[in-house]
Amino acid sequence: MMKEIREGLEKAISKKIQRKFKQSVEMIVNFKGVDFKKNRFSINMILPKGRGKPNKIVVVADEATVYKLKNTGIQLDYLLKPEEVNSIDIKRIKRIAKRAIFYVMPQFIPNVAKVWGKILGSRGNTIMPLIGDPVKTVESAKNMIRYSSRGKFLPTVQFTIGTEDMSLDDLYENAMAIIEEIDKKKLRSNIRSIYFKLSMSPPVKVRIGDVS
DSSP: OHHHHHHHHHHHHHTOOOOSSOOEEEEEEEESSOOTTTSOOEEEEEOTTOOSSOOEEEEEOOHHHHHHHHHHTOOOSEEEOGGGGGGSOHHHHHHHTTTEEEEEOGGGHHHHHHHHHHHHHHTTOOEEEOOSOHHHHHHHHTTEEEEEOTTSOOOEEEEEEEETTSOHHHHHHHHHHHHHHHHHTTOGGGEEEEEEEETTSOOEEOOGGGOO
């Protein structure tokens, strides 16, 4: 399977259609014999070689933590104190709700959830508690991938494993990390097929007989 995964990635990259923006490299996994309504499927992991295009990050924290994060120079989409949450244009939150990572200090989660909870939930996202070292947490989140089946039968799962300017070796390592995560959930034998594609390029299928 390792050889076929690498070959599939290489072929997908060779079919790249040039665009004026940096394209993502996507990994599409089709499952068989799994009812995700009964067996919730979720992945929350850091890609070992990064995403190539960092996640958008939103943080809601107390004044001391906000000050600490500002002084590190970390670039965040929103870095807010809890009293500032209501002042943010809700349309802007809706635009990034699907793809951003939302971190909120535990004591502020109930109030923030009242404002953003429905928006995030309807887009398959959730608020994550900001605990531990906030600098390390936020830095790691830039290369995080998250997926949840959202409680319904959904046999196809799509992951971003990097961008077109990353090396084949790095993309391959990220792809194998996802397969290992699927293996930990005892679902590797339920993989029907795997495809790789760039944002605006046709998908390339990995040989079905080599994915299980």
